[in-house]
Amino acid sequence: ANIYFMASRGATTPGKPSSFEPSVWGDFFINYEPQPLQSCEEWMRVRVIKLKEEVCMLFKGCNRAVRKMMLVDVLQHLGLDHHFEEQINTALSEILESEFSSYNLHDVALRFRLLREHGCWISPDVFDKFKDENGSLREDITKEPRGLLSLYNAAHLLVHGETSLEEAIAFARHHLKSMRGSLKSPLAKQVKRALHLPLPRTYRRVETVHFISExxxxxxxxxxxxxxxxxxxxxxxxxxxxxxxxxxxxxxELSEFIGLSYVRDRVVENYLWSFVVHYEEHFGLARVISAKINVLLTIMDDTHDDHATIEECQMLHEAAQRWDGSAISLLPEYLKRFYKELLGNIKEIGDEMATSGNYKIAYIKKQVRHRYLISSTSR
Structure with missing residues (x-):
């Protein structure tokens, strides 16, 4: 949703048709009945616990840095790393502290990427061993497509001013494109995906879907x-x-009650935004709260962007700053139901958060008010 708003002096009735495209999902998810799991859920969960114990044994059996890196990398690709945060942190600490003198491009690039992904500083000078006397990457490394892909993905974790990594990206991209037709699966698929969107920038759950099959x-x-x-x-x-x-x-239920036909139906997209950040099971409350807040903010944005007059936006802003049921009298008739639902939903979210003890509703209220402030002052 946009932060900067254009003034609108159109009709101030809720029945104005939406100027946005309708949801591509319609009522699909309301009527959707998830297919039963192939096995009993209880059995699956017990099996997961057993397999996790076996993976912990794999960590204990990794004595060499390269084996540790390979295990961590596979777990990340498969979307399993959230189960083994302690083991992964320990492994990466050992990898960072241990001597590493490999001349294998894939291994060097993998180590660089894993450490930077987890906030450990590592200099791009580690790639100097693959350069010629002129400071350019040697052509002989182009014979290692797996290593070249690893370099390409790793170099995208560059920071401002690291020109050597910018050059590495251009070098690797050029040669990966030229060899696409000669690569075999699954490497060919991985190269195609990386050239479209490098690994550090991709959506991890989509990568997991691809990688499980590969x-x-x-x-x-x-x-x-x-x-x-x-x-x-x-x-x-x-x-x-x-x-x-x-x-x-x-x-x-919300949209039917507030009756604002001009707002976008983007509940699935808003859920997806939350899902991208918090896909793990134990983040269920955060995922749903974030999605609901984004839906409510979308209604605010559409009211400011596409419908309300400047005066009505100012009324809504004042009501939001007061954050009290008595402020409903300040609003035009068509916004009263929305304001009532806004307060009610935030209160309900606060009650849910209170039971968890991990969240503060005051932060959400502050952000909602801040959003109104930005909206009203930018018109």
Missing amino acids: YKEDEGHNPILLELAKLDFNLHQHLHLKELKSMTKWWK
Whole structure:
């Protein structure tokens, strides 16, 4: 949603048709009934616990830095790293502190990427060993497509001023494009995805979907990791679909009550934004709260952008700053129901947050008021 708003002096009735495209989802998720899981959910969860214990044993069996890096990388690709944060942090600390003198481009780039992804500083000078006397990357490394892909992804974790990594990106992109037709699956698929969107910038759950199907093609794949990834993904997907159904029902009831036909139906997209940040099961409350807040902010934006007069925006701003049921008298008739639902939903969210003890409703109220302040002062 936009932060900068254009003044609108159109009709001030709620019945104005929306100028936005209708939702592509319609009532799909309201009527959707998730398919039953292939196995009993209780059995799946017990099996996950067992497999996680076996993965912990894999960490204990990794004595070399390269094996630790490979395990961490696969867990991240498979979307399993959230189960092993302690083990991964320990492994990365050991990798950072241990001597590493490999001349394998893939291994050097993988180490660079993993450490930077987890907030550990590592100099781009580690790639100097792959340069010629003129300071350019040597042409012989183009014979290693896997290493070149690893370099390409790693270099995208550059910071401002790291020209050597900018040059590495251009070098790797050029050669990866030229060899696309000669690569075999699954490497060919991974190169295609990276050229479209480098790994550090991609949406991880989409990467997980791709990688689960590709990992089984790898002759050296670990069946424990593959089974765990499939179980974990299916359990999460089942949960997310149930949340989407509930969110869509909430939105349908809200939109029918407030009767503002000019607002966008973007509940699925707003849920997706929250899902991108908090896909793990234990973030269910944060995921739903964030989605609902974004829906309410979307209504605010559409009111300011596409419908209300400047005077009505100022009324809404004043009511938001007061944040009290008595302020409803300040508003035009068509916004009264929305304001009532805004207060009611934020209160309900606050009650849910209070039971968890991990969130502060005051922060949400502050952000909503701040959003109104930005809206009103930018018109």
